[in-house]
Amino acid sequence: MPSRLIVALLLFMVVMPLSASATSTTERAFDAAIALFEKALPGLGAEMSGVATATYRDALTLRRFRSAHWGDAVDLRITDAASESAGCARFAAYVDLPPRNGTATLTVCPRFHRDGSDALRALTILHEVVHAVAGPDECRAMAFAAAIEQRATGRFTDVGGYWRANSCQASPYALP
Template sequence: MAIFSCRSGNGRAESAMRFCLVFFVFVFSALSARAETAQTAFSEAIDLFEAALPNLPAEMVSVDIATYRDALTLRQFRSAYWGGSISLDVAEAGEGAERSCKDFAAFVRLPPQDGKLVLTLCPQFSTPGADALRRLTIIHEMVHVVAGPDECRAMAFAARVEEAATGTFTPVDRYWAANNCAASAFSLPR
Protein backbone atom coordinates (compact mmCIF):
# COMPACT_ATOMS: atom_id res chain seq x y z
CA MET A 1 0.00 0.00 0.00
CA ALA A 2 1.47 3.36 -1.01
CA ILE A 3 1.23 6.24 1.40
CA PHE A 4 1.28 9.76 0.06
CA SER A 5 2.57 12.52 2.27
CA CYS A 6 1.86 16.19 1.75
CA ARG A 7 4.74 17.36 3.89
CA SER A 8 7.77 18.89 2.34
CA GLY A 9 11.14 18.78 3.98
CA ASN A 10 12.96 20.83 1.35
CA GLY A 11 11.59 24.32 2.01
CA ARG A 12 8.93 24.20 -0.70
CA ALA A 13 6.01 23.73 1.65
CA GLU A 14 3.71 26.11 -0.23
CA SER A 15 4.26 24.32 -3.56
CA ALA A 16 3.86 20.96 -1.92
CA MET A 17 0.62 22.05 -0.25
CA ARG A 18 -0.74 23.38 -3.58
CA PHE A 19 0.16 20.09 -5.23
CA CYS A 20 -1.50 18.16 -2.42
CA LEU A 21 -4.64 20.25 -2.64
CA VAL A 22 -4.87 19.76 -6.41
CA PHE A 23 -4.12 16.04 -6.01
CA PHE A 24 -6.80 15.51 -3.37
CA VAL A 25 -9.37 17.56 -5.33
CA PHE A 26 -8.61 15.44 -8.40
CA VAL A 27 -8.90 12.16 -6.48
CA PHE A 28 -12.08 13.26 -4.71
CA SER A 29 -13.60 14.46 -8.00
CA ALA A 30 -12.79 11.16 -9.71
CA LEU A 31 -14.26 9.12 -6.86
CA SER A 32 -17.30 11.36 -6.68
CA ALA A 33 -17.86 11.08 -10.45
CA ARG A 34 -17.64 7.28 -10.32
CA ALA A 35 -20.08 7.13 -7.42
CA GLU A 36 -22.45 9.42 -9.30
CA THR A 37 -22.14 7.23 -12.41
CA ALA A 38 -23.06 4.15 -10.37
CA GLN A 39 -26.01 5.89 -8.71
CA THR A 40 -27.23 7.19 -12.07
CA ALA A 41 -26.98 3.67 -13.54
CA PHE A 42 -29.02 2.24 -10.66
CA SER A 43 -31.62 5.01 -11.00
CA GLU A 44 -31.93 4.40 -14.74
CA ALA A 45 -32.12 0.63 -14.23
CA ILE A 46 -34.89 1.14 -11.67
CA ASP A 47 -36.74 3.46 -14.07
CA LEU A 48 -36.46 0.88 -16.87
CA PHE A 49 -37.65 -1.93 -14.59
CA GLU A 50 -40.57 0.13 -13.24
CA ALA A 51 -41.61 0.99 -16.82
CA ALA A 52 -41.56 -2.73 -17.67
CA LEU A 53 -43.26 -3.89 -14.46
CA PRO A 54 -46.90 -3.59 -15.64
CA ASN A 55 -46.01 -5.90 -18.56
CA LEU A 56 -44.16 -8.53 -16.51
CA PRO A 57 -45.57 -11.73 -15.00
CA ALA A 58 -45.06 -12.53 -11.31
CA GLU A 59 -42.15 -14.78 -12.31
CA MET A 60 -40.06 -14.55 -15.44
CA VAL A 61 -37.25 -16.93 -16.52
CA SER A 62 -37.31 -18.42 -13.01
CA VAL A 63 -36.82 -15.01 -11.36
CA ASP A 64 -39.41 -13.85 -8.83
CA ILE A 65 -40.28 -10.31 -9.90
CA ALA A 66 -41.15 -9.02 -6.40
CA THR A 67 -37.85 -10.33 -5.00
CA TYR A 68 -35.95 -8.83 -7.92
CA ARG A 69 -37.67 -5.46 -7.38
CA ASP A 70 -36.69 -5.46 -3.69
CA ALA A 71 -33.08 -6.30 -4.55
CA LEU A 72 -32.89 -3.61 -7.22
CA THR A 73 -34.63 -0.82 -5.35
CA LEU A 74 -33.83 -1.58 -1.71
CA ARG A 75 -30.60 -3.56 -2.15
CA GLN A 76 -31.93 -6.06 0.35
CA PHE A 77 -34.34 -8.93 -0.11
CA ARG A 78 -35.58 -12.24 1.23
CA SER A 79 -34.18 -14.98 -0.97
CA ALA A 80 -35.73 -18.35 -1.68
CA TYR A 81 -32.77 -19.09 -3.95
CA TRP A 82 -30.01 -18.31 -1.44
CA GLY A 83 -32.10 -18.93 1.66
CA GLY A 84 -32.59 -16.09 4.11
CA SER A 85 -32.18 -12.34 4.02
CA ILE A 86 -29.58 -10.92 1.68
CA SER A 87 -28.18 -7.43 1.41
CA LEU A 88 -26.28 -5.99 -1.52
CA ASP A 89 -23.23 -3.77 -1.40
CA VAL A 90 -21.90 -1.98 -4.47
CA ALA A 91 -18.13 -1.52 -4.70
CA GLU A 92 -15.56 -0.26 -7.14
CA ALA A 93 -13.12 -2.89 -8.39
CA GLY A 94 -10.14 -3.23 -6.10
CA GLU A 95 -7.20 -5.53 -5.78
CA GLY A 96 -7.93 -9.03 -6.99
CA ALA A 97 -10.62 -7.93 -9.44
CA GLU A 98 -8.30 -7.48 -12.42
CA ARG A 99 -9.06 -10.91 -13.86
CA SER A 100 -12.84 -10.49 -13.70
CA CYS A 101 -12.68 -6.87 -14.84
CA LYS A 102 -10.70 -7.89 -17.92
CA ASP A 103 -13.88 -9.28 -19.51
CA PHE A 104 -16.74 -7.59 -17.68
CA ALA A 105 -18.07 -4.16 -16.78
CA ALA A 106 -19.36 -5.55 -13.48
CA PHE A 107 -19.62 -8.83 -11.62
CA VAL A 108 -21.10 -10.40 -8.50
CA ARG A 109 -19.11 -12.83 -6.36
CA LEU A 110 -21.33 -15.77 -5.52
CA PRO A 111 -22.57 -17.24 -3.21
CA PRO A 112 -23.40 -14.70 -0.50
CA GLN A 113 -21.05 -14.44 2.46
CA ASP A 114 -22.70 -13.78 5.83
CA GLY A 115 -25.93 -12.70 4.11
CA LYS A 116 -24.18 -10.21 1.82
CA LEU A 117 -23.43 -10.03 -1.87
CA VAL A 118 -21.13 -7.50 -3.48
CA LEU A 119 -21.74 -6.09 -6.95
CA THR A 120 -18.32 -4.94 -8.16
CA LEU A 121 -18.15 -2.22 -10.80
CA CYS A 122 -15.11 -2.43 -13.06
CA PRO A 123 -13.35 0.56 -14.65
CA GLN A 124 -15.07 0.05 -18.03
CA PHE A 125 -18.43 0.48 -16.27
CA SER A 126 -17.66 4.22 -16.15
CA THR A 127 -16.78 4.55 -19.85
CA PRO A 128 -18.20 7.86 -21.09
CA GLY A 129 -21.23 7.52 -23.36
CA ALA A 130 -22.18 4.03 -22.18
CA ASP A 131 -25.33 4.98 -20.24
CA ALA A 132 -27.57 2.34 -21.87
CA LEU A 133 -24.93 -0.35 -21.32
CA ARG A 134 -24.59 0.61 -17.64
CA ARG A 135 -28.36 0.44 -17.14
CA LEU A 136 -28.55 -3.02 -18.76
CA THR A 137 -25.49 -4.18 -16.85
CA ILE A 138 -27.28 -3.38 -13.58
CA ILE A 139 -30.46 -5.16 -14.76
CA HIS A 140 -28.35 -8.19 -15.80
CA GLU A 141 -26.15 -8.36 -12.67
CA MET A 142 -29.15 -8.08 -10.37
CA VAL A 143 -30.44 -11.34 -11.85
CA HIS A 144 -27.26 -12.99 -10.55
CA VAL A 145 -27.86 -11.35 -7.18
CA VAL A 146 -31.38 -12.78 -6.96
CA ALA A 147 -31.24 -16.03 -8.96
CA GLY A 148 -27.64 -17.20 -9.22
CA PRO A 149 -24.89 -17.46 -11.81
CA ASP A 150 -26.71 -18.52 -15.00
CA GLU A 151 -25.60 -16.08 -17.74
CA CYS A 152 -28.34 -17.19 -20.14
CA ARG A 153 -31.04 -16.46 -17.54
CA ALA A 154 -29.55 -13.03 -16.85
CA MET A 155 -29.39 -12.14 -20.56
CA ALA A 156 -32.92 -13.40 -21.22
CA PHE A 157 -34.28 -11.49 -18.22
CA ALA A 158 -32.55 -8.21 -19.14
CA ALA A 159 -33.74 -8.48 -22.75
CA ARG A 160 -37.33 -9.12 -21.65
CA VAL A 161 -37.30 -6.21 -19.20
CA GLU A 162 -35.91 -3.89 -21.87
CA GLU A 163 -38.45 -5.08 -24.43
CA ALA A 164 -41.36 -4.74 -21.97
CA ALA A 165 -40.29 -1.17 -21.20
CA THR A 166 -39.28 0.07 -24.65
CA GLY A 167 -40.67 -2.34 -27.25
CA THR A 168 -37.19 -3.51 -28.29
CA PHE A 169 -34.05 -4.95 -26.73
CA THR A 170 -30.31 -4.66 -27.18
CA PRO A 171 -28.94 -7.53 -29.30
CA VAL A 172 -26.64 -9.87 -27.39
CA ASP A 173 -26.09 -12.45 -30.14
CA ARG A 174 -22.31 -12.88 -29.68
CA TYR A 175 -22.53 -13.21 -25.90
CA TRP A 176 -25.58 -15.49 -26.24
CA ALA A 177 -23.66 -17.78 -28.62
CA ALA A 178 -20.47 -17.66 -26.52
CA ASN A 179 -22.45 -18.97 -23.54
CA ASN A 180 -24.22 -21.66 -25.61
CA CYS A 181 -27.56 -20.21 -24.55
CA ALA A 182 -29.40 -21.73 -27.53
CA ALA A 183 -29.06 -25.04 -25.65
CA SER A 184 -30.34 -23.53 -22.38
CA ALA A 185 -33.87 -23.39 -20.99
CA PHE A 186 -33.98 -19.65 -21.74
CA SER A 187 -34.65 -17.61 -24.86
CA LEU A 188 -34.51 -14.03 -26.00
CA PRO A 189 -37.69 -12.18 -26.98
CA ARG A 190 -38.72 -12.59 -30.61
Protein backbone atom coordinates in the same frame (compact mmCIF):
# COMPACT_ATOMS: atom_id res chain seq x y z
CA MET B 1 -12.68 36.24 4.64
CA PRO B 2 -15.61 35.93 2.19
CA SER B 3 -13.17 35.54 -0.73
CA ARG B 4 -11.46 32.61 1.04
CA LEU B 5 -14.83 31.00 1.58
CA ILE B 6 -15.71 31.45 -2.08
CA VAL B 7 -12.36 29.95 -3.16
CA ALA B 8 -12.84 27.02 -0.77
CA LEU B 9 -16.36 26.40 -2.07
CA LEU B 10 -15.22 26.58 -5.69
CA LEU B 11 -12.36 24.19 -4.98
CA PHE B 12 -14.77 21.80 -3.25
CA MET B 13 -17.17 21.99 -6.21
CA VAL B 14 -14.36 21.12 -8.65
CA VAL B 15 -12.68 18.35 -6.63
CA MET B 16 -15.80 16.66 -5.27
CA PRO B 17 -17.28 15.69 -8.64
CA LEU B 18 -13.95 14.20 -9.71
CA SER B 19 -13.73 11.92 -6.70
CA ALA B 20 -17.40 11.00 -6.86
CA SER B 21 -17.63 10.44 -10.62
CA ALA B 22 -17.40 6.64 -10.43
CA THR B 23 -20.08 6.53 -7.75
CA SER B 24 -22.34 8.86 -9.69
CA THR B 25 -21.93 6.76 -12.86
CA THR B 26 -22.95 3.68 -10.91
CA GLU B 27 -25.89 5.43 -9.25
CA ARG B 28 -27.07 6.84 -12.59
CA ALA B 29 -26.95 3.32 -14.02
CA PHE B 30 -28.98 2.01 -11.07
CA ASP B 31 -31.49 4.85 -11.48
CA ALA B 32 -31.85 4.06 -15.20
CA ALA B 33 -32.18 0.32 -14.49
CA ILE B 34 -34.85 1.01 -11.88
CA ALA B 35 -36.74 3.25 -14.32
CA LEU B 36 -36.66 0.51 -16.98
CA PHE B 37 -37.82 -2.13 -14.52
CA GLU B 38 -40.64 0.03 -13.14
CA LYS B 39 -41.84 0.80 -16.66
CA ALA B 40 -41.82 -2.91 -17.55
CA LEU B 41 -43.31 -4.07 -14.24
CA PRO B 42 -47.04 -3.79 -15.07
CA GLY B 43 -46.59 -6.37 -17.85
CA LEU B 44 -44.61 -8.83 -15.76
CA GLY B 45 -46.00 -11.76 -13.87
CA ALA B 46 -44.90 -12.91 -10.44
CA GLU B 47 -41.99 -14.69 -12.10
CA MET B 48 -40.09 -14.35 -15.36
CA SER B 49 -37.20 -16.53 -16.55
CA GLY B 50 -37.20 -18.18 -13.14
CA VAL B 51 -36.72 -14.84 -11.35
CA ALA B 52 -39.30 -13.72 -8.78
CA THR B 53 -40.13 -10.18 -9.86
CA ALA B 54 -40.96 -8.88 -6.35
CA THR B 55 -37.66 -10.22 -5.02
CA TYR B 56 -35.81 -8.73 -7.97
CA ARG B 57 -37.49 -5.36 -7.41
CA ASP B 58 -36.41 -5.38 -3.75
CA ALA B 59 -32.83 -6.19 -4.74
CA LEU B 60 -32.73 -3.48 -7.40
CA THR B 61 -34.44 -0.72 -5.41
CA LEU B 62 -33.77 -1.52 -1.75
CA ARG B 63 -30.58 -3.53 -2.21
CA ARG B 64 -31.96 -6.02 0.30
CA PHE B 65 -34.10 -9.02 -0.53
CA ARG B 66 -35.28 -12.38 0.72
CA SER B 67 -34.05 -15.00 -1.70
CA ALA B 68 -35.75 -18.34 -2.32
CA HIS B 69 -32.66 -19.26 -4.35
CA TRP B 70 -30.20 -18.54 -1.52
CA GLY B 71 -32.64 -19.44 1.26
CA ASP B 72 -32.24 -16.31 3.35
CA ALA B 73 -32.23 -12.51 3.46
CA VAL B 74 -29.45 -10.99 1.38
CA ASP B 75 -28.01 -7.49 1.27
CA LEU B 76 -26.74 -6.29 -2.11
CA ARG B 77 -23.50 -4.38 -1.60
CA ILE B 78 -22.10 -2.29 -4.45
CA THR B 79 -18.37 -1.75 -4.64
CA ASP B 80 -16.14 -0.06 -7.19
CA ALA B 81 -12.98 -1.95 -8.13
CA ALA B 82 -9.82 0.13 -8.39
CA SER B 83 -8.13 -2.07 -11.00
CA GLU B 84 -8.80 -4.51 -13.81
CA SER B 85 -7.72 -7.50 -11.71
CA ALA B 86 -9.79 -10.58 -10.82
CA GLY B 87 -13.26 -10.53 -12.40
CA CYS B 88 -12.66 -7.08 -13.83
CA ALA B 89 -10.20 -8.56 -16.32
CA ARG B 90 -13.20 -10.05 -18.17
CA PHE B 91 -16.29 -8.09 -17.14
CA ALA B 92 -17.61 -4.56 -16.69
CA ALA B 93 -19.32 -5.74 -13.49
CA TYR B 94 -19.85 -9.02 -11.68
CA VAL B 95 -21.47 -10.48 -8.58
CA ASP B 96 -19.49 -12.63 -6.15
CA LEU B 97 -21.53 -15.77 -5.58
CA PRO B 98 -22.75 -17.31 -3.45
CA PRO B 99 -23.53 -14.51 -1.00
CA ARG B 100 -21.24 -14.49 2.02
CA ASN B 101 -22.54 -13.73 5.49
CA GLY B 102 -25.84 -12.55 4.01
CA THR B 103 -24.21 -10.22 1.48
CA ALA B 104 -23.95 -10.46 -2.30
CA THR B 105 -21.32 -8.05 -3.61
CA LEU B 106 -21.79 -6.47 -7.02
CA THR B 107 -18.39 -5.22 -8.13
CA VAL B 108 -18.37 -2.42 -10.67
CA CYS B 109 -15.15 -2.44 -12.70
CA PRO B 110 -13.24 0.51 -14.18
CA ARG B 111 -14.38 -0.33 -17.73
CA PHE B 112 -18.03 0.08 -16.60
CA HIS B 113 -17.31 3.78 -16.12
CA ARG B 114 -15.34 4.39 -19.30
CA ASP B 115 -16.71 2.00 -21.94
CA GLY B 116 -20.16 1.85 -23.48
CA SER B 117 -23.27 3.96 -23.20
CA ASP B 118 -25.57 4.82 -20.32
CA ALA B 119 -28.11 2.36 -21.77
CA LEU B 120 -25.52 -0.43 -21.74
CA ARG B 121 -24.62 0.40 -18.14
CA ALA B 122 -28.30 0.16 -17.13
CA LEU B 123 -28.59 -3.18 -18.96
CA THR B 124 -25.48 -4.40 -17.12
CA ILE B 125 -27.07 -3.53 -13.77
CA LEU B 126 -30.31 -5.30 -14.75
CA HIS B 127 -28.25 -8.36 -15.71
CA GLU B 128 -26.03 -8.44 -12.62
CA VAL B 129 -28.93 -8.07 -10.19
CA VAL B 130 -30.41 -11.26 -11.69
CA HIS B 131 -27.24 -13.06 -10.59
CA ALA B 132 -27.56 -11.66 -7.07
CA VAL B 133 -31.18 -12.83 -6.83
CA ALA B 134 -31.25 -16.07 -8.83
CA GLY B 135 -27.71 -17.36 -9.23
CA PRO B 136 -24.97 -17.55 -11.84
CA ASP B 137 -26.89 -18.63 -14.97
CA GLU B 138 -25.75 -16.24 -17.72
CA CYS B 139 -28.58 -17.23 -20.05
CA ARG B 140 -31.23 -16.47 -17.42
CA ALA B 141 -29.63 -13.11 -16.67
CA MET B 142 -29.46 -12.15 -20.36
CA ALA B 143 -33.03 -13.28 -21.07
CA PHE B 144 -34.44 -11.44 -18.05
CA ALA B 145 -32.55 -8.19 -18.69
CA ALA B 146 -33.42 -8.23 -22.41
CA ALA B 147 -37.10 -8.84 -21.61
CA ILE B 148 -37.14 -5.88 -19.21
CA GLU B 149 -35.48 -3.66 -21.80
CA GLN B 150 -37.92 -4.85 -24.51
CA ARG B 151 -41.01 -4.27 -22.37
CA ALA B 152 -39.82 -0.85 -21.24
CA THR B 153 -38.53 0.54 -24.55
CA GLY B 154 -39.95 -1.63 -27.32
CA ARG B 155 -36.47 -2.93 -28.22
CA PHE B 156 -33.57 -4.73 -26.62
CA THR B 157 -29.81 -4.55 -27.02
CA ASP B 158 -28.37 -7.16 -29.37
CA VAL B 159 -26.59 -9.67 -27.14
CA GLY B 160 -26.55 -12.41 -29.79
CA GLY B 161 -22.78 -12.92 -29.71
CA TYR B 162 -22.72 -13.29 -25.93
CA TRP B 163 -25.85 -15.47 -26.11
CA ARG B 164 -24.16 -17.87 -28.56
CA ALA B 165 -20.83 -17.80 -26.70
CA ASN B 166 -22.67 -19.08 -23.61
CA SER B 167 -24.60 -21.72 -25.63
CA CYS B 168 -27.86 -20.12 -24.50
CA GLN B 169 -29.71 -21.33 -27.57
CA ALA B 170 -29.72 -24.74 -25.81
CA SER B 171 -30.97 -23.25 -22.52
CA PRO B 172 -34.60 -23.06 -21.35
CA TYR B 173 -34.44 -19.25 -21.77
CA ALA B 174 -35.06 -17.09 -24.83
CA LEU B 175 -34.44 -13.53 -25.89
CA PRO B 176 -37.53 -11.46 -26.73
